[in-house]
Amino acid sequence: MKRTLFLIGIGGTGMRCLEAFVHSCAMGMYDDCQINILALDTDLENGNFSRLKTLVEDCYLKIKGYNKTHYPLHDTLFSAKINLFTFTPDYSDITKNGSFEALSKFSYAEGDKKALAEILLTPQVREFDLKHGYRAQTHLGSLLMYHSIIEEVKNNPHGKLSNFIQEIYDSSESSDTRVFIMGSVFGGTGASSIPIIPKAFSQAIEILNPGKKLNKATFGATLLSAYFKFAAPDESFRSKQKIVATSKNFALNSQVAMMFYNEDFTVKDTFSKFYMLGTPDNNFETPQNTNETVTGGALQKNDSHYIELIAAFAAYDFFNTPKEEIDSIKNEKKEVQYYYRTVNENGRIDFKDFMPPEKVQEFAKKFAALTALSFLVYPENTDFVSAAQNGQLKKSNISGYEDIETQEAAALKKYFEMFHFSYNAQGQIIDGWLRQLHRSASGQGNFLFNAELFGLTNSKEVKKFEFNKKLFRPDEEDINNYSFKTSFFGSPFDSFKDEFVKQKDNDSIQYKIEKLIKRMYDTINSLYGF
Numbered sequence: 001m002k003r004t005l006f007l008i009g010i011g012g013t014g015m016r017c018l019e020a021f022v023h024s025c026a027m028g029m030y031d032d033c034q035i036n037i038l039a040l041d042t043d044l045e046n047g048n049f050s051r052l053k054t055l056v057e058d059c060y061l062k063i064k065g066y067n068k069t070h071y072p073l074h075d076t077l078f079s080a081k082i083n084l085f086t087f088t089p090d091y092s093d094i095t096k097n098g099s100f101e102a103l104s105k106f107s108y109a110e111g112d113k114k115a116l117a118e119i120l121l122t123p124q125v126r127e128f129d130l131k132h133g134y135r136a137q138t139h140l141g142s143l144l145m146y147h148s149i150i151e152e153v154k155n156n157p158h159g160k161l162s163n164f165i166q167e168i169y170d171s172s173e174s175s176d177t178r179v180f181i182m183g184s185v186f187g188g189t190g191a192s193s194i195p196i197i198p199k200a201f202s203q204a205i206e207i208l209n210p211g212k213k214l215n216k217a218t219f220g221a222t223l224l225s226a227y228f229k230f231a232a233p234d235e236s237f238r239s240k241q242k243i244v245a246t247s248k249n250f251a252l253n254s255q256v257a258m259m260f261y262n263e264d265f266t267v268k269d270t271f272s273k274f275y276m277l278g279t280p281d282n283n284f285e286t287p288q289n290t291n292e293t294v295t296g297g298a299l300q301k302n303d304s305h306y307i308e309l310i311a312a313f314a315a316y317d318f319f320n321t322p323k324e325e326i327d328s329i330k331n332e333k334k335e336v337q338y339y340y341r342t343v344n345e346n347g348r349i350d351f352k353d354f355m356p357p358e359k360v361q362e363f364a365k366k367f368a369a370l371t372a373l374s375f376l377v378y379p380e381n382t383d384f385v386s387a388a389q390n391g392q393l394k395k396s397n398i399s400g401y402e403d404i405e406t407q408e409a410a411a412l413k414k415y416f417e418m419f420h421f422s423y424n425a426q427g428q429i430i431d432g433w434l435r436q437l438h439r440s441a442s443g444q445g446n447f448l449f450n451a452e453l454f455g456l457t458n459s460k461e462v463k464k465f466e467f468n469k470k471l472f473r474p475d476e477e478d479i480n481n482y483s484f485k486t487s488f489f490g491s492p493f494d495s496f497k498d499e500f501v502k503q504k505d506n507d508s509i510q511y512k513i514e515k516l517i518k519r520m521y522d523t524i525n526s527l528y529g530f
Contacts, residue, residue, distance in 0.1 A: 002072055004171050005030070005319050006164075006217075008038045010183035010193045013224060015039060015048035016304050017182035020312040022055055022082070023419060023433060027366040028521070029316060030080035032072050038085045038164045040193065042145075048302060055418055056084045062411035065511045073509060076518040077370060087161040089148035142192045146200050153204040165204045165214075172216040176323050180315040181221040194221050198270035218326050219271045220318040222311045225278035268336045272329045273321070275314035275339045279307055304433050305440040306349055306447060310341055313354040349447045351479070364479050365530040368471055371434065371449065372524050374420040375467045375492070377413050382493040385409050388516060396497050400505070401516050408513040427459040445473060468492040468527070484527040499523045 009018035064070040073079040171177040205214040351364040376384040388401040421429045438447040438454045445451035469483035486495045500523045505515045
């Protein structure tokens with residue numbers, strides 16, 4: 001049965017959580033699902049925003065079929081159908097330079113209202129540039145984001161944001177509808193927006209459908225606390241920027257935010273589940289290509305962190321919570337439920353840290369299958385997809401894929417470069433998402449797979465790497481026995497080709513590129529004994 005799910009990522013952290021979620025879709029964790037994703041950020045040029053769009057629009061969607069109608073699939077990679085919606089508030093009409101200075105000219109009433117406005121809107125707040133987000137000014141951000149959503153729906157009732165909200169309402173009228181929000185509570189845009197989204201969307205539905213209410217959808221969210229830091233700004237930079245978020249305050253910001261979520265009646269009434277996530281410290285420092293503090297724009301392309309994958313699987317837990325449990329929380333008017341995730345004190349990240357016990361094996365196998373296939377899609381190593389498309393494998397009795405669109409094959413290669421690694425001009429490895437997650441877990445053997453997988457540094461080492469038997473950590477319980485043998489003079493690629501011939505195309509799949517991916521997936525599963 002096809003399900004429609006709704007996911008919202010807010011701010012820079014939200015974009016990276018969405019990125020992790022898309023990779024979980026590529027693993028095949030969302031069979032038979034259509035997923036409507038809203039990427040919401042104040043900073044259109046944000047590097048993490050653009051990386052997410054590249055991952056979805058230039059990779060995932062083209063892999064599902066270039067200029068074709070997409071369909072949810074079952075038991076394969078890239079099985080979910082994804083629809084991407086984006087919304088970026090336009091603050092250019094506030095003043096010419098996009099600052100909030102115009103509020104200082106408002107004719108506030110005398111007395112308490114004027115005093116309150118002066119407390120909330122200090123001179124620095126009135127003057128800083130909004131194009132790079134709210135910079136930890138959550139009181140300002142919540143006000144602006146709420147009204148930006150309402151104004152967008154009023155002025156553009158057929159725009160992307162309006163369509164996304166309307167899809168939620170339409171779905172909720174006929175089925176169990178879940179909306180999950182991902183973002184941080186320690187920064188600016190995410191912290192400002194998570195609390196007001198349900199109310200803003202409810203008001204938007206009354207504008208789009210007079211007399212109707214959005215009261216049947218269920219909302220959940222991550223409450224992602226401080227987990228990284230960046231270079232502290234100097235005084236000249238502070239003076240120029242007026243307002244700058246500093247990572248030294250992230251822990252305090254997180255504590256204050258948690259107090260708010262624990263006490264605010266409106267928030268507790270509109271959400272059903274909160275997932276509290278964080279790391280023991282925020283010492284992870286994402287590399288920057290500049291000595292200046294980056295407040296936003298194209299330079300804000302922070303590396304990914306394993307906590308974002310945990311956030312993505314908080315969404316998985318929410319979407320797969322039994323309906324009876326959700327109904328119990330809503331109908332019996334129980335307070336919002338809080339959930340926590342702890343990991344091993346020694347810093348080791350295991351498959352069991354992401355999934356309930358009965359799902360750990362499934363997750364490990366799907367993640368491993370995707371990782372193994374990344375070694376079969378590089379021209380510098382062995383590009384099975386291009387070879388099949390170009391008819392170079394006919395001597396191995398592999399044919400019928402010559403009409404795969406060039407854009408689809410290129411998108412698959414691009415995806416695995418973003419997922420795992422690519423090469424620079426000298427053949428040295430450039431870390432992709434998976435290797436960035438490994439680094440965020442302090443490297444060595446701390447993250448999920450065999451440490452040797454992450455020790456590769458160049459194309460020569462990649463060619464020699466025996467992914468057939470060195471994928472899992474040797475001490476991984478119940479999983480380390482998964483491997484496959486090659487012939488004495490053969491290679492993993494040769495074994496893959498031999499096993500691929502034994503598999504069959506799935507006739508229920510319409511497009512050749514998806515037929516090929518499914519058959520490759522079945523081949524890997526057969527070789528490893530999954």
